[in-house]
Amino acid sequence: MSGTRTLHVLVMLGGMIAWAVQFTIIYGVTSTLCGRGWADATLFGIGIVQAVIVATTVLAFVPTALVFMGLLRAYRSLEGEDASAATAFMMQAGILINGLSLIVILWQGAPALILPACA
Amino acid sequence: MDSVARRAAGLLWALPVAGCGGVQSALDPAGGDATGIYRLTIVMTAGATLIFIVVTALLLYAIFAPPERRAWLGSRRTIVYGGLAFPVVTLSLLLPYGLLVMRDTDVPRPGALRIEVIGEQYWWRVRYPAEDGQAEFSTANELVVPIGRPITVSVTAADVIHSFWIPNFGGKIDMIPGRINRFNFTAERPGIYRGVCAEFCGDQHARMAFDVVALEPAAFASWRSTQAQPAPEPAIPFLARGGELFRAGGCGSCHVVRGTEANGRFGPDLTHVGSRRTIGAGQFPNNIGTLAGWVANVQHIKPGARMPSYGSFTGEDLRALAGYLESLK
Ligand SMILES: [Cu+2]
Numbered sequence: 001m002s003g004t005r006t007l008h009v010l011v012m013l014g015g016m017i018a019w020a021v022q023f024t025i026i027y028g029v030t031s032t033l034c035g036r037g038w039a040d041a042t043l044f045g046i047g048i049v050q051a052v053i054v055a056t057t058v059l060a061f062v063p064t065a066l067v068f069m070g071l072l073r074a075y076r077s078l079e080g081e082d083a084s085a086a087t088a089f090m091m092q093a094g095i096l097i098n099g100l101s102l103i104v105i106l107w108q109g110a111p112a113l114i115l116p117a118c119a
Numbered sequence: 120m121d122s123v124a125r126r127a128a129g130l131l132w133a134l135p136v137a138g139c140g141g142v143q144s145a146l147d148p149a150g151g152d153a154t155g156i157y158r159l160t161i162v163m164t165a166g167a168t169l170i171f172i173v174v175t176a177l178l179l180y181a182i183f184a185p186p187e188r189r190a191w192l193g194s195r196r197t198i199v200y201g202g203l204a205f206p207v208v209t210l211s212l213l214l215p216y217g218l219l220v221m222r223d224t225d226v227p228r229p230g231a232l233r234i235e236v237i238g239e240q241y242w243w244r245v246r247y248p249a250e251d252g253q254a255e256f257s258t259a260n261e262l263v264v265p266i267g268r269p270i271t272v273s274v275t276a277a278d279v280i281h282s283f284w285i286p287n288f289g290g291k292i293d294m295i296p297g298r299i300n301r302f303n304f305t306a307e308r309p310g311i312y313r314g315v316c317a318e319f320c321g322d323q324h325a326r327m328a329f330d331v332v333a334l335e336p337a338a339f340a341s342w343r344s345t346q347a348q349p350a351p352e353p354a355i356p357f358l359a360r361g362g363e364l365f366r367a368g369g370c371g372s373c374h375v376v377r378g379t380e381a382n383g384r385f386g387p388d389l390t391h392v393g394s395r396r397t398i399g400a401g402q403f404p405n406n407i408g409t410l411a412g413w414v415a416n417v418q419h420i421k422p423g424a425r426m427p428s429y430g431s432f433t434g435e436d437l438r439a440l441a442g443y444l445e446s447l448k
Binding site: 100103107110111114115116119 | 218222
C-alpha cells in the first residue's frame with residue numbers, strides 16, 4: 001500500500017524532479033566547461049555548452065511529457081469508475097504539475113538558443 | 120507653516136522629475152545598450168504596475184462584492200485563463216525579450232577604441248593606449264569618447280575594490296585589484312555625462328566621480344592629439360614662476376607633467392589638467408580659484424585624499440601656482 005503511494009507521489013512530482021535534475025546538470029556542466037575554457041569547443045558543429053544544455057533539456061522533457069500524457073489518459077479512463085477522492089486529486093495535481101514542468105523545462109533551456117556560451 | 124508644507128510637497132514632486140534627465144541618470148540613456156536596458160525597465164515597470172492594479176482590484180472585488188456577483192472569480196475558467204494561461208504567456212514573452220536584450224548588451228565589437236581606467240582612492244587614472252600612429256597618453260578623472268564608435272573600457276583597481284558606473288551608458292562594472300574587467304558601449308549623442316564609483320571604497324568614496332565627454336569624431340581626434348602633446352611652456356613670467364613653485368614644492372614627486380622634470384606616478388597626470396572640466400574627481404569646477412583652494416586646502420575639502428594640503432604658500436605664490444596649473448591646457 002505505502003509502496004504504491006510513494007510511487008504515486010513520485011509520478012505526481014515527476015516533472016519537478018526532472019526540472020531539478022536538468023537545473024543541476026546545466027549549471028554544473030556549464031560552469032565546469034566555461035571554467036576550463038571550453039567556451040568555443042564544438043560537438044557536431046554546435047557549441048559543446050549549447051549541446052549539453054539542449055541534450056539535458058530533451059532528456060528532462062521527454063520523460064515528463066510521457067508521464068503527463070500517461071496521467072491524462074489514466075484520468076480520463078477514471079470517469080465512470082468510482083476511484084477514491086485522494087487518487088483523483090493526486091492525478092489532477094500530477095497533470096498540472098507535469099504540464100507546468102514541461103513549460104519550465106523549455107524556459108530553462110531557452111538561453112542556450114539565444115545567449116553565447118560563457119559570456 | 121502652510122508655505123513650508125507646500126514647499127516640501129513641491130520638493131517631493133520635483134524629486135522624481137529631477138531624477139529622470141541629466142548627466143547622471145539611467146533614465147536618460149545616451150547609448151544603444153543603455154536604451155535597450157531602459158526599454159526593458161519601462162516594459163517591466165509598466166507591465167508589473169498594470170498587473171498589480173488589476174489583481175488588487177479583483178482582490179477588493181472578491182472581498183466586497185455580493186456573493187452572486189463575484190462567483191465567476193472562483194470558476195474553473197477564470198483560474199485556467201487568469202491563473203495559468205496568462206502568466207505562462209506573459210513569462211514566455213518576457214523571457215526571450217530579456218535574453219535578447221542581454222545578448223545585445225555589452226558586446227565587444229571589432230575596431231573598438233580601447234581605454235584603460237584604474238580606480239584609486241579616490242580618483243580615476245585614465246590611459247589611452249597607442250593606436251595606429253597615435254601616441255599613448257594618460258589623463259585623469261575624465262573619459263573623453265567619440266560618438267558612434269564602439270568603446271571598450273578595461274578596468275582594474277590599484278588598492279581596494281571600486282566600481283565603474285556611467286548611468287547614461289548602462290552597465291556597471293567592478294574594478295578589482297589584480298583583475299581586468301571589460302565594459303563595452305557606444306555613445307550615440309554628444310554631451311556631457313557623469314560617472315561615479317559605485318562600490319564603497321573608503322572615506323571619500325562619495326567624492327569619487329568623473330566626467331564623461333562624448334564628442335563628434337573630429338573634435339575627439341583633435342582632443343586626442345592635444346592630450347598626447349607635452350605641456351606647453353609657460354607663456355609669461357608669472358606662469359613661469361608658478362611652474363618653478365610646482366618644481367620646488369615637490370609636486371613632481373607625485374604628479375607627471377610631460378615635458379618637464381615632474382614624473383611622479385602616484386597622483387593624477389597633470390600635463391593637461393587645465394583642459395579638464397573639473398578637479399578632485401568631479402568635485403569642483405576647474406578654474407584658478409578652485410585650483411588654488413585645492414592645493415592650499417585639500418585635506419579640508421577632501422579629507423583623507425592622498426595629497427597633503429600646502430597651506431604655507433603666500434597668496435601671490437598660490438595664485439602663480441594655480442595660474443600655471445590652469446595654463447596646462
Ligand atoms: Cu571608489
